Ligand code: SF4
């Protein structure tokens with residue numbers, strides 16, 4: 001029974017996530033940027049733009065220039081999250097890929113990096129007057145959701161060990177459209193439930209910043225307006 | 241509000257973060273455009289009964305037309321990194337002047353009508369209905385943004401509040417709530433060709449006077465031609481350069497450089513304006529119409545090149561948009577950048593060695609340089625990344641012995657706005673302008689204390705006018721702001737001129753700045 005419930009939940013969540021995000025990306029990609037608006041320091045070549053984008057998404061370069069505290073918490077959170085996500089691949093692959101094995105020990109303890117990041121960001125949201133002013137309930141809720149996921153996940157790993165082999169069997173089954181039994185460990189169930197919730201809210205929340213960062217015209221445009229004429233399709237119609 | 245009422249913020253350093261003062265600037269708003277000015281640009285003359293539907297329809301259209309608008313509305317994570325980056329926030333403490341809060345004034349409405357979360361859980365995501373109070377709030381706070389883009393530099397996603405405020409102003413225009421200052425000026429450009437409404441005859445007379453001034457001063461006849469068919473270069477410069485101090489001094493500098501370089505050039509009476517306020521109101525169509533005047537002038541006069549004078553937002557429109565709006569420029573000489581900045585031209589000439597420069601003529605000046613927002617963050621110069629920072633400084637160092645930069649976090653891509661850009665250079669906003677200038681003025685004071693800096697050079701007509709108005713409130717003379725080409729003009733020794741003559745150091749009377757300086 002539990003297995004079926006969570007299976008349905010995950011199928012729905014995956015559909016919502018994939019279709020929702022794909023639809024947003026499709027929308028972002030189709031809207032033209034009518035004018036050249038790269039922000040300084042703007043690269044003159046497309047290679048330069050790739051490099052800039054790389055520095056932004058890997059090092060959070062602008063955030064670093066902007067605010068060291070937000071950078072420290074935000075960057076630690078995101079990088080830890082990648083490690084944790086990579087580690088989680090082991091529950092969906094058989095045999096486990098070699099590089100996932102390598103990540104395993106780092107991914108395990110990265111959970112504390114995520115907790116550190118969330119605590120820092122949340123603390124600032126409450127304590128710093130300016131950030132408190134711009135926060136909506138949804139901003140707190142998002143941190144609560146992430147915090148809940150990391151906390152319950154860490155519990156199943158470090159405190160109340162769950163039957164991870166059974167979980168893996170369940171997940172591998174889902175990938176083959178076969179629904180099996182799921183251990184009824186409360187931390188595990190809450191963990192899985194919150195993850196599904198996160199996947200469902202992703203396309204309608206600020207988590208859209210993940211695809212959005214690549215579509216920001218001020219950061220993804222090449223500074224070559226004088227050399228190459230840039231014209232949006234709707235603007236081209238004015239010329240005829 | 242009269243400027244005298246302004247309590248000038250005392251900042252310990254240029255970027256001091258203020259305590260929040262909720263509602264501090266809620267009363268600030270520019271004069272509304274009259275029916276005539278609105279209709280002149282094709283906007284309704286007053287707030288229409290169905291304004292709300294029109295506003296939402298426009299918002300939807302913008303989200304389909306402009307990727308930046310859509311992506312920026314969806315992408316902000318409320319991290320707060322931008323909250324202390326706006327000079328208007330630093331100067332006023334009003335939390336709605338924090339860039340993300342300014343965006344949220346519109347984002348909250350976008351969410352309410354166009355997103356799942358906002359439609360069904362408005363309280364949760366801070367979504368709200370569009371009401372007349374909200375519209376008034378937009379009018380106030382979107383006219384407290386100089387569209388300087390400083391916030392965009394520091395946002396992890398490059399979210400540019402300027403894009404949002406341009407969009408907001410466009411939405412307000414199409415529902416009949418336009419701003420007088422911008423819309424009146426754009427109307428003048430459409431009708432006459434420049435922001436001042438200066439007719440051809442008056443323009444010719446002014447320029448003849450200036451030619452006489454140069455001859456009197458130097459003994460050399462230097463021409464400032466108007467509408468000369470067959471000239472090689474069309475100079476497009478802000479009309480303030482014809483009338484206001486210190487702008488005129490810059491124009492004299494361009495004329496002398498052209499003279500020494502031995503090129504033929506002309507001003508056009510039809511396109512006698514570099515400024516393009518269509519940018520400020522976010523109107524592609526208006527911006528395009530103004531730009532097309534330059535294309536027509538270039539064709540009619542048969543020029544081979546176009547060079548722009550010192551103006552910040554004009555250079556943004558020229559460098560980044562002119563090719564889009566009024567191109568392709570296949571009838572011009574492809575051997576030169578199209579368009580070219582006067583500083584690029586002058587720097588080339590300096591490197592070629594065609595100018596004789598006597599730096600000591602600027603020895604009475606200890607100088608710093610103000611990077612104008614639109615030049616620094618929204619355009620470039622030369623072929624190298626960062627040329628817009630280096631080329632002006634290179635020229636300055638070639639003509640001036642005492643140069644000191646302000647603190648690094650207040651210059652170049654992090655430059656602080658003069659406080660008067662983006663269509664806010666109007667008297668009724670003086671209180672905002674003074675407060676918005678305070679971070680820049682504090683940075684200036686630091687180099688005054690440290691290096692004895694006496695003057696600030698700028699390459700933007702708006703900056704120059706704004707500074708000459710607000711600097712006296714911070715203890716500087718109104719003529720402490722200079723054009724970069726004024727320094728060039730001082731230093732240049734014209735061929736045939738004996739080196740002792742005309743040291744150029746005296747500045748003519750500050751005459752008409754008050755009368756027309758607001759209309760650069
Ligand atoms: S820095 Fe960018 S993402 Fe962060 S609050 Fe400001 S606009 Fe939003």
Ligand code: SF4
Pocket residue numbers: 325326327328337338339342384385386387388389390391392400401402
């Ligand atoms: S564009 Fe400039 S004036 Fe506008 S919010 Fe950003 S920093 Fe402030």
